[in-house]
Amino acid sequence: MIRSVPRSRGFDGLYLAYMVAFFLYLALPLAVTAVFAFNDAPFPSLPWEGFTLDWYLANGEHGRTGLFHDDTLLSALWTSTRVAFWVTVVSVALGCANAVLFERLEFRGKEFLYLLMLLPLVIPGVILGVSILVFYSGLANEASRLWGIELDLFRPGLPLVVMGQVAFIGTLATLVIAARLRKFDRQLEEAALNLGATPVVAWFTVTLPWLMPSIFGAAAMAFLMSFENFNTTVMLTGSDTPLTVALFNRLREGSTPVLNAVALLLMLASALLAFAVLGRGRARNG
Amino acid sequence: MNRQVSRLSLWLLLAPFLLWILLLVLVPHLQMLRVSFQVRESWDTLEWGLSQYRNFFTESYYWRTFVRTGVMSLFTTFLTLLVAFPVAWYIAKLARGRSKGFLFLACLIPFWASELVRTYGWMILLRESGVFSAALQALGWADGPVEMLYNDIAVIVGLVYNGLLFMVVPLVTTLEGMDDTLVEAGYDLGGGHLTVLREVVVPWAMPGIVSGCIVVFMLTLGSYLTPILMGGKDSAWFTQQIFTQFITRFNWEQGAALGVLLLVLSSLMVWLGLRLTGQSLRKVMG
Numbered sequence: 293m294i295r296s297v298p299r300s301r302g303f304d305g306l307y308l309a310y311m312v313a314f315f316l317y318l319a320l321p322l323a324v325t326a327v328f329a330f331n332d333a334p335f336p337s338l339p340w341e342g343f344t345l346d347w348y349l350a351n352g353e354h355g356r357t358g359l360f361h362d363d364t365l366l367s368a369l370w371t372s373t374r375v376a377f378w379v380t381v382v383s384v385a386l387g388c389a390n391a392v393l394f395e396r397l398e399f400r401g402k403e404f405l406y407l408l409m410l411l412p413l414v415i416p417g418v419i420l421g422v423s424i425l426v427f428y429s430g431l432a433n434e435a436s437r438l439w440g441i442e443l444d445l446f447r448p449g450l451p452l453v454v455m456g457q458v459a460f461i462g463t464l465a466t467l468v469i470a471a472r473l474r475k476f477d478r479q480l481e482e483a484a485l486n487l488g489a490t491p492v493v494a495w496f497t498v499t500l501p502w503l504m505p506s507i508f509g510a511a512a513m514a515f516l517m518s519f520e521n522f523n524t525t526v527m528l529t530g531s532d533t534p535l536t537v538a539l540f541n542r543l544r545e546g547s548t549p550v551l552n553a554v555a556l557l558l559m560l561a562s563a564l565l566a567f568a569v570l571g572r573g574r575a576r577n578g
Numbered sequence: 579m580n581r582q583v584s585r586l587s588l589w590l591l592l593a594p595f596l597l598w599i600l601l602l603v604l605v606p607h608l609q610m611l612r613v614s615f616q617v618r619e620s621w622d623t624l625e626w627g628l629s630q631y632r633n634f635f636t637e638s639y640y641w642r643t644f645v646r647t648g649v650m651s652l653f654t655t656f657l658t659l660l661v662a663f664p665v666a667w668y669i670a671k672l673a674r675g676r677s678k679g680f681l682f683l684a685c686l687i688p689f690w691a692s693e694l695v696r697t698y699g700w701m702i703l704l705r706e707s708g709v710f711s712a713a714l715q716a717l718g719w720a721d722g723p724v725e726m727l728y729n730d731i732a733v734i735v736g737l738v739y740n741g742l743l744f745m746v747v748p749l750v751t752t753l754e755g756m757d758d759t760l761v762e763a764g765y766d767l768g769g770g771h772l773t774v775l776r777e778v779v780v781p782w783a784m785p786g787i788v789s790g791c792i793v794v795f796m797l798t799l800g801s802y803l804t805p806i807l808m809g810g811k812d813s814a815w816f817t818q819q820i821f822t823q824f825i826t827r828f829n830w831e832q833g834a835a836l837g838v839l840l841l842v843l844s845s846l847m848v849w850l851g852l853r854l855t856g857q858s859l860r861k862v863m864g
Contacts, residue, residue: 307668311681314665318688321699321739324709325691328702335707386594393591397584403860408599410859414792414848415603415841416800418817422837423606426613426830459602520692523802523817527824536694540803543698552702555695562690570683 322559329552348553359553368538369554372519375450375534379457379518384511386458387465388503394466395473412460421527424456449530456524461517465510472506473499512569516562607841614835630835640819640836647816648843651798654734658741658794659787666749666786671758682750689743697807700736701727704808728810736804741794748793752786753779788855789862792848799844816840 332344334356351361359365394406412420428446435441445451476499484494522536529537535554542551617627634640669681688696703709704726714720726732760782764774780787805815820840823833852859 307664307672310664311668314661315684317739318685318742321696321703322688322691324702325695325699386598389591389594393588393595397588397591399588399592405595405599407859408604409595411599412603414796414844414859415607416796416817416844418800418802418820419607419610419837419841420603422820422824422833423610424602425824426834427606427609430609430613430830455602458598462598462602516690520694522692522694523800526802526821536692539694543694543807547698547701551698555691555698558695559691563687566686566690 325552326556326559328549329556331549334548357550359550359557362550365535365538365542365550365554368533368535371450371532372535375453375457375525376515376518378454379461380511380514382454382458383461383465383514384469384507386462387469387510388507390462390466391470391473391503395470409463409466412463415460417460417521417523418527420459421456421524424452424459425527428452428455447530448528450532452528452530453525453534456528457518457521460524461514464517465514468510468513469503469506472503476502509569512565516565519558610834611838613831614838616831618831630832631839633832634835634839639814643814643816643819644839644843646814647799648847650730650734650737651795652847654737654741654798655791655795657734658738658745659791661738662742662745662749662790666746666753669746670750670753670756685746686743688739693740693801693803696739697736697804700732700739700808704732704735727808728813730809730813732808733805733813736808737798737801740801740804741797744793744797745790748786748789749783750786752783756782784855785857785862788851788857792851792862795847795851796844799840799847 329348330343331340332342348359351357390409394402394409425448429448429452432443432446435443480502481494481498484498485491489497520536522540525534526537526540533541535558539551539554542548614630615626615628616624617629619625634644665685669678669685673681691699701708705711706723706725706727708727710726711720711724714724715722756779760778761774764778769777800817802815802817802821805813806818809815816836817840820833820836823829823836827833848859851857852862
């Protein structure tokens with residue numbers, strides 16, 4: 293079934309119909325979520341009662357509190373942003389170091405360490421969260437019981453959330469950056485060294501600019517993965533709840549169009565971030 | 579001198595990797611394994627024992643859910659492969675030029691929204707007061723509200739939706755690398771559609787198929803939001819029991835044991851998948 297093999301018209305029609313149905317399936321849940329962010333009714337369901345911006349702007353006067361006046365959700369948004377920032381910084385730095393380690397250096401046991409690096413990909417996110425909770429929180433409990441030292445850093449809270457997320461986002465960042473480093477022409481670096489650059493200067497003026505698109509790509513991916521993560525995060529949060537956990541708690545109380553408003557905002561932000569990275573990549577490649 | 583420099587740079591690059599993999603992945607998991615074999619005698623004394631694992635095998639609720647989760651995850655993975663393969667084939671082999679890139683991007687866009695948002699979208703569509711129910715009534719095909727949420731089919735629809743991206747991308751990547759002349763040769767040698775698919779296409783696409791299946795299986799097995807929010811009273815998911823032990827019962831020892839069992843199940847399935855298809859983790863993931 294490739295282009296050069298003759299196909300019947302009926303088959304082509306069916307195939308096209310399948311593709312259309314597939315993309316409808318992909319789009320439908322997100323489309324309805326977006327649309328009901330503007331329905332002038334207290335529940336996100338039909339019938340359509342007219343267009344409103346209340347679910348963003350209402351200040352609570354008529355029994356409606358829009359997203360921009362909802363302090364719980366706004367502070368959760370801020371918490372998630374802080375977590376995602378640190379996860380991105382740590383994961384990308386780690387990804388760069390790992391990429392050089394695995395693509396450039398030769399050492400004993402490299403193959404084994406590479407497999408260890410891939411390991412977080414085949415561990416369910418819940419388990420990553422649970423194991424980090426058990427280890428660090430247990431450590432904090434023991435330290436408090438035996439020596440009276442309070443290791444609050446290791447109690448459930450934002451540092452622990454960052455650690456849990458870095459555990460698997462670090463692998464993804466490594467894979468993205470290593471894939472780009474593999475395509476790098478080492479002669480460019482050797483040319484720089486021949487022309488008198490020190491290895492450090494050559495790295496910063498030749499290799500790093502080459503890696504830049506993948507670094508931006510890895511950063512955008514790390515930020516989004518962190519922002520959207522639930523399974524690992526929920527095990528490790530303390531009093532500051534990140535957005536996905538706050539949304540989940542809200543959803544259990546019952547759905548309101550404010551949730552749709554947040555969801556739409558998140559989709560738009562992710563799409564913008566994605567297109568910014570793609571646009572950058574395209575501008576560079578010509 | 580040069581040797582020393584390269585040794586130093588090796589250790590400098592190994593340090594972040596080792597810190598990450600030891601402190602965030604290996605040691606926490608070993609601690610989880612240790613805790614799962616500890617039995618709490620009183621508030622501050624622990625004994626070694628198997629009682630957590632005994633609980634799992636004696637209480638049918640635990641192992642029934644365990645088996646159910648595993649079987650449903652396998653089924654979901656298989657269904658995702660069936661749904662995704664024609665789409666990947668279309669993108670890799672039939673679409674050309676701009677529409678190819680556009681279709682590929684269209685596959686990715688829904689996944690810039692988090693699992694929570696996607697699940698929420700499905701809830702709006704499927705529930706009793708939802709869009710599908712309203713549409714059926716408007717068309718006169720149903721007399722009253724129809725509840726389509728809170729059953730296993732809804733859960734599988736949501737899980738397949740969550741997994742699609744991770745199946746489509748590796749499939750498109752491997753199928754694009756396949757030379758069309760191989761398929762032509764298959765037809766020239768007298769093969770029918772099914773023979774060519776079985777003898778030429780599937781063997782070629784095997785790394786992509788295995789990679790997609792592993793990731794989708796892992797995600798499905800470890801998912802929490804979709805089965806919890808879309809499933810009915812009887813559709814328990816194993817991750818839910820782990821959460822219950824940690825968050826509502828504070829029984830870390832039991833929770834750790836359940837976590838270890840889930841990890842063993844997922845590792846076993848990944849290993850079996852690789853073994854049966856003759857692939858290696860490095861080839862499939864790296």
